[in-house]
Amino acid sequence: MDENLNSGSIPYVSEASVSVEIETEDMTLNIGPQHPSTHGVLRLVAKVDGEKISSVEPVLGYMHRGYEKLAEVRTYPQITTLVNRIDWVSGFANEIPFIAATEKLMEIEAPERAKHIRLILTEMARIASHFVFNGAYALEIGALTPIFLAMEDRERILDLIESVTGGRFHPNFNRIGGIKPAAGSGPTTKKNIQDLPAGFYQDTRDAMEKVLEAVERMENLVGGNEVFKIRTKGVGIISKELAEEYGVSGPILRASGVKFDLRSQTDFLPYDKFDYDIPIGENGDCYDRWYVRLMEMKESAKIILQAIDSMPSGPLQTKVPKVIKVPKGQSYVRTENPKGEMGYYVISEGGLGPYRLKVRTPSFSNISILPVLLEGQLLPDLIAIMGSLDFVLGDVDR
Amino acid sequence: MIDGSQVLVTAGIILAFALNGAVIFTILDVKGASWMQRRPGPLHVGLRGFIFPLAEIIKFFQKEDITPTNVDSAVFKWAPAYVLASVFGLFVVVPISPTLVGSDLDLGVFYLLAISSLSTLGVLTAGWSSANKYSLMGGIRAAGQLIAYELPLILAVVGVVIQAETMSLVGIVEKQIEFGLPFVLSGQGLAFLIFMVAATAEMMRVPFDMPIGESELVSGFLTEYSGVRFLIFYIAEYMNMFVLCAVASTLFLGGYHVPLLPTEWVNFYGPVVLLTKTVLLGFILVLVRWSFPRFREDQLQNLAWKVLIPLSLLNILITSIMKVVF
Numbered sequence: 001m002d003e004n005l006n007s008g009s010i011p012y013v014s015e016a017s018v019s020v021e022i023e024t025e026d027m028t029l030n031i032g033p034q035h036p037s038t039h040g041v042l043r044l045v046a047k048v049d050g051e052k053i054s055s056v057e058p059v060l061g062y063m064h065r066g067y068e069k070l071a072e073v074r075t076y077p078q079i080t081t082l083v084n085r086i087d088w089v090s091g092f093a094n095e096i097p098f099i100a101a102t103e104k105l106m107e108i109e110a111p112e113r114a115k116h117i118r119l120i121l122t123e124m125a126r127i128a129s130h131f132v133f134n135g136a137y138a139l140e141i142g143a144l145t146p147i148f149l150a151m152e153d154r155e156r157i158l159d160l161i162e163s164v165t166g167g168r169f170h171p172n173f174n175r176i177g178g179i180k181p182a183a184g185s186g187p188t189t190k191k192n193i194q195d196l197p198a199g200f201y202q203d204t205r206d207a208m209e210k211v212l213e214a215v216e217r218m219e220n221l222v223g224g225n226e227v228f229k230i231r232t233k234g235v236g237i238i239s240k241e242l243a244e245e246y247g248v249s250g251p252i253l254r255a256s257g258v259k260f261d262l263r264s265q266t267d268f269l270p271y272d273k274f275d276y277d278i279p280i281g282e283n284g285d286c287y288d289r290w291y292v293r294l295m296e297m298k299e300s301a302k303i304i305l306q307a308i309d310s311m312p313s314g315p316l317q318t319k320v321p322k323v324i325k326v327p328k329g330q331s332y333v334r335t336e337n338p339k340g341e342m343g344y345y346v347i348s349e350g351g352l353g354p355y356r357l358k359v360r361t362p363s364f365s366n367i368s369i370l371p372v373l374l375e376g377q378l379l380p381d382l383i384a385i386m387g388s389l390d391f392v393l394g395d396v397d398r
Numbered sequence: 399m400i401d402g403s404q405v406l407v408t409a410g411i412i413l414a415f416a417l418n419g420a421v422i423f424t425i426l427d428v429k430g431a432s433w434m435q436r437r438p439g440p441l442h443v444g445l446r447g448f449i450f451p452l453a454e455i456i457k458f459f460q461k462e463d464i465t466p467t468n469v470d471s472a473v474f475k476w477a478p479a480y481v482l483a484s485v486f487g488l489f490v491v492v493p494i495s496p497t498l499v500g501s502d503l504d505l506g507v508f509y510l511l512a513i514s515s516l517s518t519l520g521v522l523t524a525g526w527s528s529a530n531k532y533s534l535m536g537g538i539r540a541a542g543q544l545i546a547y548e549l550p551l552i553l554a555v556v557g558v559v560i561q562a563e564t565m566s567l568v569g570i571v572e573k574q575i576e577f578g579l580p581f582v583l584s585g586q587g588l589a590f591l592i593f594m595v596a597a598t599a600e601m602m603r604v605p606f607d608m609p610i611g612e613s614e615l616v617s618g619f620l621t622e623y624s625g626v627r628f629l630i631f632y633i634a635e636y637m638n639m640f641v642l643c644a645v646a647s648t649l650f651l652g653g654y655h656v657p658l659l660p661t662e663w664v665n666f667y668g669p670v671v672l673l674t675k676t677v678l679l680g681f682i683l684v685l686v687r688w689s690f691p692r693f694r695e696d697q698l699q700n701l702a703w704k705v706l707i708p709l710s711l712l713n714i715l716i717t718s719i720m721k722v723v724f
Contacts, residue, residue, distance in 0.1 A: 029531050037613045051535070051695060140613045142604060142692025148435035227605050227691045379535070380694045383614050 026054050029379075033062045037140050037383045040393030044370070046382070053382060056374040058367060063397040071357040076102055076176060076324050079357070083344075084170045086361060087395035090129035090338045092121045092161065095174040098357075100268040101333040101346045102176050105326045112270070112312045114178040117196070119269045120204075120307050121161060121173065122335075123300040127211055128157045129338035130293045130300075133390045137290055138222050140387035141231050146222050153214040156207045163197045176324055178317030201308050208301040215297050223291065232286035236373055236385035239284060246369040250340025250362050252389060255292045256284035262336035269335075274306045286388040293390070325352060337362055339390060359398055363391035412489045412500050419640030420633045422673075423680050424451045427636070430684035455629065463625035466529065473527035478623070478630035480520035485634045487513040488641040493568045495654050495668030506567040507559055510645060511552050514600060517638065518544040521602075521609060524631075525619035536618025539695055540609035543599055546702035547606075551596035553710035554589040557717040558649050561585060567645075571653035575661060580652035585720060588713045590650040592706050594679070597642040599698065601635065603683060605690040606698060613692075639680060647675035 026047040033041035041062035047054045067086060071079050083098045084091035096118060103109065110118070135150030158168040165171035165180075173180050222228055238248065243256040253260055261278045263271045279295035281288030328350040334343035340362025349355040366389050374382055425448060432439025440447035465471060490500035491510055503509050518540055525537015558581055559565055562573040574580050582590045599606035610618040620631055647653060653675075654668030655661065693701070 027531060036616060138691065142607070142611070142613060143690060144431070144604070145435050145688045148437060152436060221689070222691075225689075225691060227693060230697060231691055231694060378694060378696065380608070380611070380614050380692075 039391060042393055051379045053374055053377050056371050058370050060397055063393040067398045068357050068359055071354055075352040076326060080174055081172050084172060086398055087339060087392045088169055089132050089392050090125035091170045092125040093337045096122055097333045097335040097342050098344045099174045099176060101331045101344045102326060104331040104333060105329050105346060105348055108177050108318050110178045111315050111318055113314045114316045115270050116307055116311050117179055120304050123304050124157050124161055126300045126338040127297050128154050130297045133293055134218050137387045140383050141228055156210055160204060160207055177320040204304060204308055208305050211297060211301045215294055218294060231384055232290060235286045235381050236388060237283060237285045248366045248369055251292045251296060252289055252366055255281035255288040257282060262334060262341055266335060274303050276303050286384050289388040339363055339395060340366055361395045361398060363395035367391050367396060408500050416486055416489045416637050420636040421451045423636045423640045426680055427684050431688050434688045458625060458629035461625040463627060466622055468529040470527035473523050477520050477524035478627045481517045482630050482634045484513055484516035485638045491567050492644050492648060493571060493653060494672055495665045496568055497665060499568060502566055502568045505565050507555055507565040515544055515548050521619050528622040530622050532615045533619050533621045536609045536615045546699050547596045547599040550592050550702060550706035550710050553714060554592040557586055557589040557713045560717045560721055567648055571648060571655060574652045575655050578657060580650060582650040585717060586650055588709060592710050593646055601639045601642060604687040605693050607692055608695050643676045643679040644672060646679055647672060651675050
């Protein structure tokens with residue numbers, strides 16, 4: 001402020017002044033790290049003038065667990081336990097790019113059946129993640145009921161994931177060159193390998209039907225609500241250009257009208273065999289981001305139904321050495337995670353573990369747009385916009 | 399002539415009525431929420447969980463009453479009492495039956511509206527004295543809300559007063575009995591809707607719970623409160639909900655009387671009838687609370703100033719014309 005006076009420029013004058021020019025000082029509001037709506041421990045240092053935000057500075061690192069560094073002292077098979085804790089809402093989907101990057105270095109490929117099962121579980125993780133978003137977003141806007149319904153629906157998906165992998169959140173199911181034989185499927189001798197639990201196909205079909213029902217219910221319960229519409233429509237608009245400039249990805253990018261989905265570009269998951277739409281938004285506002293995710297759940301359910309119908313038979317593992325040593329080299333693989341583009345950059349010096357592992361997480365890149373987006377918004381809109389970006393702090397800080 | 403013992407008895411009856419109202423509405427809200435959210439809700443404290451508010455009260459008494467270091471201690475400590483007293487004051491004029499009423503003031507409606515706005519002062523001081531930015535914003539939001547919503551509330555009631563030609567609440571109910579139909583069905587339907595919306599804002603319930611706004615302001619003006627003082631706010635909130643529903647049923651739904659019942663027995667069935675109407679209105683509020691998101695502060699102001707106030711003025715105009723014509 002002193003600087004302004006010295007330089008002779010006009011000091012900031014509040015809009016509230018009528019006839020007297022009242023000089024107001026912005027209040028610094030610390031939102032987080034302990035706050036109900038920051039999805040964990042994100043801290044936003046906001047300068048507010050009443051309810052209006054003049055600037056926001058996100059402060060990261062409260063959730064930093066050093067997974068990239070930890071990976072350097074782990075062997076490759078041990079790292080899957082770490083990486084599925086990065087974005088814990090969709091644990092399974094995190095394992096895929098790391099495993100794919102390693103497989104690429106080793107120049108091996110998982111058998112078709114393993115790929116199919118990976119794909120099914122990835123899509124299930126996507127549905128589970130979007131359920132959490134749907135519930136939590138309504139909660140942030142102020143509706144308290146949808147989260148209970150969403151959690152109940154998500155539980156069915158988690159049950160399915162558990163029946164295959166043995167874990168609800170952290171499956172640790174991928175192996176280099178394939179997948180682990182399923183939990184509860186009997187002794188895994190060479191002759192008697194059962195991969196999927198009994199009744200899995202039927203359970204999945206039932207669950208997907210429930211998902212479609214839940215999507216419709218959510219569309220009516222939340223999207224049909226006028227208050228929800230006026231709170232989200234036209235709020236926090238990310239234009240196409242802005243989205244591309246800031247490198248946001250996933251549903252946020254698609255809500256801005258960019259039809260970019262890495263699923264169609266992967267070769268390690270057989271997405272090209274299935275027929276699905278990529279929902280995109282028009283305005284890039286909070287409502288569109290919410291709606292795109294809702295529609296993606298529908299598409300994921302469609303993919304899963306097709307995948308279990310066309311499940312190939314065959315082994316679950318390719319031949320890999322007992323002690324996995326990755327040849328010298330580098331590889332980068334990116335996939336479409338529920339939250340956006342997730343990439344793993346693996347540098348191998350030829351040892352048991354990677355020399356360096358760099359994780360490109362979607363949430364970290366997505367929240368980089370927050371300061372631009374929040375400038376000049378109102379405090380309730382801050383919550384609405386922040387919620388619509390659907391980040392997980394573990395994914396931001398690693 | 400009012401002597402001391404009569405005042406005590408009246409106060410005791412009102413206290414019992416008010417506290418029971420708060421307990422009933424707590425049960426209604428919590429059980430209603432669990433019903434809407436497909437979960438069992440409280441189950442373990444007696445009678446399938448239906449007496450859990452008692453356990454809750456005991457729990458709050460056991461908790462430490464924390465006064466943070468930097469708060470304005472005296473104001474901080476007295477704010478809950480202020481809110482409770484102003485809510486409690488509303489019960490004085492609500493007639494449970496023609497004779498069972500704390501005090502049948504001639505200016506009952508006026509008193510009611512004056513007292514109902516006082517609780518916001520308690521909320522504002524609570525927010526201000528807490529020395530917490532979230533509390534402060536909550537308090538200021540509550541004040542803004544008061545200014546926006548007191549007006550439609552008053553204007554909606556003015557229609558009723560014009561039609562009933564009296565400000566006494568007993569008089570208004572008697573007028574409805576005389577007329578044969580409650581006011582909501584005989585000309586004041588719009589006023590009833592405006593009243594309920596404004597009353598919801600007054601109670602600071604969803605979709606108008608910005609002063610508390612859990613996902614935005616942590617807990618708004620309640621953030622720094624704990625233990626007994628939080629309990630007092632909590633009880634005052636449900637008492638306020640109860641009494642405003644009771645007032646709405648008195649003003650618009652015929653109060654303690656329903657058509658076809660003999661008026662000479664009104665002292666017997668009056669309390670039951672009023673309670674039933676109040677609980678039904680409360681149930682609507684519960685449905686609204688658990689299905690609506692929250693408005694934004696400026697959207698609330700828009701709704702109040704651009705929709706509700708013009709509509710209530712229109713209602714007054716129509717009521718006056720009808721009064722003159724018929």
